[in-house]
Amino acid sequence: QVQLVESGGGLVQAGGSLRLSCAASGRTFYNSDMGWFRQAPGKEREFVARTTWSGHNSYIVDYSDSVKGRFTSYRDNAKNTLYLEMNSLKSEDTAVYYCAAGVRPLTSPTAVDYWGQGTQVTVSS
Numbered sequence: 001q002v003q004l005v006e007s008g009g010g011l012v013q014a015g016g017s018l019r020l021s022c023a024a025s026g027r028t029f030y031n032s033d034m035g036w037f038r039q040a041p042g043k044e045r046e047f048v049a050r051t052t053w054s055g056h057n058s059y060i061v062d063y064s065d066s067v068k069g070r071f072t073s074y075r076d077n078a079k080n081t082l083y084l085e086m087n088s089l090k091s092e093d094t095a096v097y098y099c100a101a102g103v104r105p106l107t108s109p110t111a112v113d114y115w116g117q118g119t120q121v122t123v124s125s
Contacts, residue, residue: 002026002114004099009119016089016123022082022099022116034082035106036073038095038121045098049073049084050106067093091125 008020022034035050051059051073061073072085082099099116100106 002101004101004114004116006097006099006116006119009097009121011122011124012089014089014091014123014125017085017087018089018121020084020086020097020099020119020121022084024080024082024101028077028080029101030075030077032101032103033106033111034075034099034101036082036084037098037100037109037112038093039098039118040092040095043095045109047107047109048097050100051075051082052105086121089121089123091123094121094123096120 003025005023006020012018031053033050033052036048037045038048039045047064048067049063051061054060070088075082096118098118100112102111102113104111106112
């Protein structure tokens with residue numbers, strides 16, 4: 001049974017940092033897309049970042065325009081874990097953050113095969 005378990009969310013002041021982790025079990029995803037989505041209250045779930053296998057143990061990482069330059073996503077395949085480092089956090093980053101994985105490019109929620117349970121990130125201004 002495939003499971004994605006997020007951790008690392010919490011309350012932080014604007015300008016602060018957090019690191020989210022997503023531990024995968026049940027299968028490896030080294031050559032599949034893994035990424036992050038978020039959902040704020042009253043809004044649709046939106047793409048944040050994805051890591052795509054590009055061969056030779058390397059990945060291409062894409063980010064939404066709203067987080068580019070502030071967030072960094074990377075993998076540790078030895079631990080089967082995906083990370084999201086979030087810096088210069090803003091109040092508009094407040095949302096539940098979901099880890100995602102799938103065999104298709106994770107460009108939208110409909111492309112996701114596996115979801116984590118979500119972790120709350122709250123940024124106070």
